[in-house]
Amino acid sequence: MYKIIYQIIKTGIRTEPPPVSDEALRLTAQRLQKEVLDRFQGALAIRHVDAGSCNGCELEIHALTNPYYNLEGLGIHFVASPRHADLLLVTGPVSRHMEVALKRTYEAVPEPKLVVAVGDCGCTGGIFGESYASCGRIANVIPVDVAVPGCPPTPTRLMQGILTAIGSEREDRAAAQR
Amino acid sequence: MRVEDFDIELSPLPGATPVWHGSVDAGAWRRLCEQVRAKGGRLVALWGSDQRELGRGFGVHAALVIRSGLVWLTLPVGGTDYPDISDIFPAAQRMQRALADLLGIRARGQQDQRSWLRHDTWPADRYPLRKDFDGSKPQPAAPQVYPFVSVEGDGVHEIAVGPVHAGTIEPGHFRFSVIGERILRLEERLGYKHKGIEKRFESMTLTDGARLAGRISGDSTVAYAWAYAMAVESAARMTPPERALWLRALLLERERLANHLGDLGFLGNDAGLAFGLAQFTRLKEDLLRSNAELFGHRYLMDSIVPGGVAADLDAGGVARLLAELDRLAQAVADLRHIYDDHAGLQDRFIGAGSVTPELAVRLGLCGLAGRASAQAWDLRAQFPVSPYDRLDVQMATHRNGDVAARVIVRFDEVGESLRLCRRILGALPAGRITSALPEVPGDTLGVGWVEGWRGEVFVALETATGGRIRRLHPHDPSWQNWPLLEHAVLGNIVPDFPLINKSFNLSYSGHDL
Numbered sequence: 144m145y146k147i148i149y150q151i152i153k154t155g156i157r158t159e160p161p162p163v164s165d166e167a168l169r170l171t172a173q174r175l176q177k178e179v180l181d182r183f184q185g186a187l188a189i190r191h192v193d194a195g196s197c198n199g200c201e202l203e204i205h206a207l208t209n210p211y212y213n214l215e216g217l218g219i220h221f222v223a224s225p226r227h228a229d230l231l232l233v234t235g236p237v238s239r240h241m242e243v244a245l246k247r248t249y250e251a252v253p254e255p256k257l258v259v260a261v262g263d264c265g266c267t268g269g270i271f272g273e274s275y276a277s278c279g280r281i282a283n284v285i286p287v288d289v290a291v292p293g294c295p296p297t298p299t300r301l302m303q304g305i306l307t308a309i310g311s312e313r314e315d316r317a318a319a320q321r
Numbered sequence: 322m323r324v325e326d327f328d329i330e331l332s333p334l335p336g337a338t339p340v341w342h343g344s345v346d347a348g349a350w351r352r353l354c355e356q357v358r359a360k361g362g363r364l365v366a367l368w369g370s371d372q373r374e375l376g377r378g379f380g381v382h383a384a385l386v387i388r389s390g391l392v393w394l395t396l397p398v399g400g401t402d403y404p405d406i407s408d409i410f411p412a413a414q415r416m417q418r419a420l421a422d423l424l425g426i427r428a429r430g431q432q433d434q435r436s437w438l439r440h441d442t443w444p445a446d447r448y449p450l451r452k453d454f455d456g457s458k459p460q461p462a463a464p465q466v467y468p469f470v471s472v473e474g475d476g477v478h479e480i481a482v483g484p485v486h487a488g489t490i491e492p493g494h495f496r497f498s499v500i501g502e503r504i505l506r507l508e509e510r511l512g513y514k515h516k517g518i519e520k521r522f523e524s525m526t527l528t529d530g531a532r533l534a535g536r537i538s539g540d541s542t543v544a545y546a547w548a549y550a551m552a553v554e555s556a557a558r559m560t561p562p563e564r565a566l567w568l569r570a571l572l573l574e575r576e577r578l579a580n581h582l583g584d585l586g587f588l589g590n591d592a593g594l595a596f597g598l599a600q601f602t603r604l605k606e607d608l609l610r611s612n613a614e615l616f617g618h619r620y621l622m623d624s625i626v627p628g629g630v631a632a633d634l635d636a637g638g639v640a641r642l643l644a645e646l647d648r649l650a651q652a653v654a655d656l657r658h659i660y661d662d663h664a665g666l667q668d669r670f671i672g673a674g675s676v677t678p679e680l681a682v683r684l685g686l687c688g689l690a691g692r693a694s695a696q697a698w699d700l701r702a703q704f705p706v707s708p709y710d711r712l713d714v715q716m717a718t719h720r721n722g723d724v725a726a727r728v729i730v731r732f733d734e735v736g737e738s739l740r741l742c743r744r745i746l747g748a749l750p751a752g753r754i755t756s757a758l759p760e761v762p763g764d765t766l767g768v769g770w771v772e773g774w775r776g777e778v779f780v781a782l783e784t785a786t787g788g789r790i791r792r793l794h795p796h797d798p799s800w801q802n803w804p805l806l807e808h809a810v811l812g813n814i815v816p817d818f819p820l821i822n823k824s825f826n827l828s829y830s831g832h833d834l
Contacts, residue, residue: 146659147596157603191489195514198830199539199620204489205583206609209602223487238516238833239442239459241492244484270533275449275456276442276517294622295539 158213187219187309190228190252194245194281195238195271200262200295204232212298219305225251230308231258232301233285235265237278249285257308259289261301266290322360324389327353331392336555337706338770339390347404350396354383354409362387363685363698364410365770366779366796367417369424371452372397375764379426382794383413384768384779390704391770393781398426405430412685412801423450423519438512438833441465449520450792456520472498472506480815484513488819491829495818502814507807514833522793527553527627527761530790534780535622537795538831543569543576544773545780545795545831546625551706552782552793553627556767557759564752565629567708571745572621572630574738577774578649579608579620581731581738584826588728589660591820592669600656604649611645629755639746646746650739657732670725674809674821677722686805688776688798690825693730694722700772712744724824734774761788775799775828797831 191204207214208221222228225248237245249258260281263269268279281287291304324331324341329349331341345353354364365384372380379398383406384391396403405428407414417428418437425448427434436445443449443460471479477500484492494510518537522530534549535542547569554561582605589597609619616624616632624631634642660666676686681694691698701714717733719726763786771778776798785791806825810818 146655146662150600150655150659151596154600154603192485193489193491193514195516196491196830197536197539198491198828199536199542199622201489201491202540202583202620206602206606209606210599211603211606221489225485236516238514240440240513240515241484242442244492244513248485270536271516271518271521273457273459274517274521275454275458275460276515276520278459294536295620297619 157210158216159211187230187305188222188228189219189230189232189305190222190225190248191232192234192245192248194233194235194241194284195277196234196236196262196264200234200265203295203298203301204234204261206298207301212302214302225249226253228252229255229257230305231256231285232261232305233258233265233281233287234261235279235281236268236271237281237284239276239278242278242284245281245284257289258285258287259291259304259308260287261291261304262296263292263294266292269294322357322362322387324387324392326356327392329353334393334555334766334768335558336768337551337560338555338768339704340393340768340770341390342393342395342766344395344397347396350383350394351404351406351409353394354385354406357385357387357392358409360387363687364406364412365391365777366781366794366800367406367413367420368781368794368796369420369426369450370783370792370794371424371450374452379424381420381426382781384781384796386698391768393766393768401425402427402429404428407431410685411683412804415804416800422448424448425451435468436465438515440467440512440515449517454520456517456523467510469496469508469510470506474500476500477505493829497815497818499815502816504810504813504815504818507810509803509807511803511829512833514830516833518834519792519794522790525790527556527784527788527790528758530793531626532623534795535625537834538797538828539620539622540580540828541576541773541775541778541797541831542620542622543572543625544771544778546623547573548769548771548778548780548795550625550627551769551771552767552780553758553761554767555769556765556782556784557627557761559628559756559759561629561756562753563707563750565754565756566706567745567749568630568632568634568754569625570708570712571634571742572616572624573771573773574741574745575608575612576621577738578735578742579605579612580774580826581735582608582653584823585656585660585728585731585735587823588670588724588820589666591823592666594663594666597656597660597666600652604652607645608649611641615642626755628758629753633754634749639749643743643746646739646742650736653732653735653739660728660732667725669817669820670728671723673724673817674813674824675721675723676805676809678720680808681722681805684805684808685801687801689730689734689774690727690802690805691776692716692718693726695720698777700770700777704770708745711748712741714741724820727824762786763791773798775826776802795831795834797828799827799829799832802827803832
């Protein structure tokens with residue numbers, strides 16, 4: 144046990160601290176936390192769906208939870224069921240074999256729900272395009288709020304995408320109230 | 322078995338890897354497979370191609386590994402069936418089922434004739450890899466019910482999982498038959514990610530194909546890009562500059578390090594030690610960040626191109642990577658002590674998801690998981706291409722075949738990759754990093770074969786005129802290893818499945834194509 148404690152102390156806190164500098168990630172992290180606290184009272188639940196990616200985007204979604212980005216430290220966590228989710232983070236292209244599963248997962252998320260399409264393939268179909276086996280971009284199958292390009296998009300870009308989705312939802316709500 | 326022992330005409334293909342090609346008739350097809358099997362050889366891949374426009378009907382191909390290297394056998398098929406070899410090589414079963422789905426030619430005598438990569442999005446009488454199939458358009462839906470094998474008896478029930486899983490992983494379906502907590506049977510249903518990669522290649526030039534090859538399985542982008550480049554260079558009869566080859570090996574070992582570090586973290590996490598995940602993913606992130614700064618991409622996508630590599634390394638970069646290796650070696654050594662000493666962790670690891678060496682050799686387990694079950698195959702050690710032929714790669718193996726063994730092999734391979742990276746950085750030859758690709762004639766074969774972090778990645782190429790791809794089959798080691806997962810979980814409890822599955826960490830995308 145003392146070895147684990149020693150290693151933890153030796154490693155220190157590696158999460159890149161929010162504030163001040165204009166370094167992209169830090170700014171994002173700080174604003175993201177505020178948005179999340181305002182909108183979802185401290186918690187945003189994300190359900191990830193791989194609808195046919197090459198698994199490159201999944202590597203970066205995993206990286207979001209490493210100590211540097213520490214997404215969970217901001218009150219954002221990944222959940223095991225769409226029933227528990229506020230936001231779907233979907234990678235693609237949508238293979239035709241995943242079309243039904245993706246639609247059902249989308250339907251299982253309670254309203255209000257958000258969808259962030261991840262990666263070049265999620266945004267446009269990418270190198271796989273549309274074919275006998277691929278439906279192409281996510282928006283061809285379910286409504287998408289924000290599309291984050293990149294092959295794969297970096298964790299910083301993914302955080303920005305999630306922030307933008309929360310922002311757009313706020314604006315839609317405000318517009319509806321007017 | 323050596324290449325001289327074959328009683329058919331075999332011609333060597335040019336290129337980095339030792340490979341011979343020959344055509345066989347139906348009798349020799351089975352006989353040679355039996356001989357290879359009897360002498361301890363393995364099936365690396367089985368695939369088909371539509372060669373009717375060349376007047377050769379369909380071709381069924383098998384890549385077999387023997388002591389001399391790789392033998393690529395082609396069986397011309399006039400009708401629509403060919404002799405089954407899944408009794409000789411059980412790993413051929415799913416490959417033959419996929420071949421029937423995609424090309425419409427069946428293995429005569431194969432017991433399991435269910436579709437594998439075709440679900441319900443194209444009719445059973447249309448075959449995407451036939452040349453007269455228009456791959457650009459959606460097909461009419463063809464609903465089917467997949468007949469899972471069911472287990473009956475008092476107290477037996479089924480748990481259906483997927484295709485959308487609970488974690489951040491790829492989609493697939495697992496059908497468990499359980500009694501209480503114990504798994505009586507697991508049946509996998511894959512193919513959810515089938516996105517027409519092989520058909521897509523056929524509309525591409527040899528140059529453009531490199532990008533797609535790097536996206537067959539994103540976590541193995543370097544291994545695929547190198548295997549693809551090797552196949553193209555073999556068909557083009559050219560060799561990239563030495564410096565490019567050394568840089569390729571550096572990139573491949575960095576890909577291995579990144580994946581092994583991530584897996585070691587997730588394996589700790591799946592056994593309840595979140596500390597391990599935090600520690601190892603921090604080390605992985607450090608590696609990814611220096612990849613991005615020095616090579617322009619966190620996962621090194623598109624760094625290897627036919628003819629060479631896309632990014633060079635200056636003296637400052639070499640010094641930086643050497644310093645990083647030292648830090649990493651120390652950190653991994655510290656964490657390995659903690660993992661070794663942690664009774665709770667070892668209790669979950671030891672004995673879980675065991676594959677005996679006897680079962681592994683019978684069913685053809687390969688790659689990292691194979692080495693953890695005493696299957697001592699590593700291309701870098703046995704068929705080393707430059708620069709591995711000068712690096713004296715030490716293969717990591719274990720006999721226990723459980724999660725603990727797969728963890729140990731990963732730790733050992735991290736140590737060896739760190740050593741290899743140091744050697745490469747210390748001996749990086751000077752010179753250019755690309756050579757121009759000469760014009761590649763049509764109807765030429767090429768082969769790439771690379772030991773990726775998961776196992777051997779194989780690429781078989783048939784060219785068309787005008788520098789285009791006529792047929793390309795990329796083969797992931799997951800094809801061989803997925804069926805073993807069904808065996809590894811037997812008798813284990815359902816809650817150990819995620820841990821066992823992670824210890825194999827197989828690719829869905831690389832398999833589903």
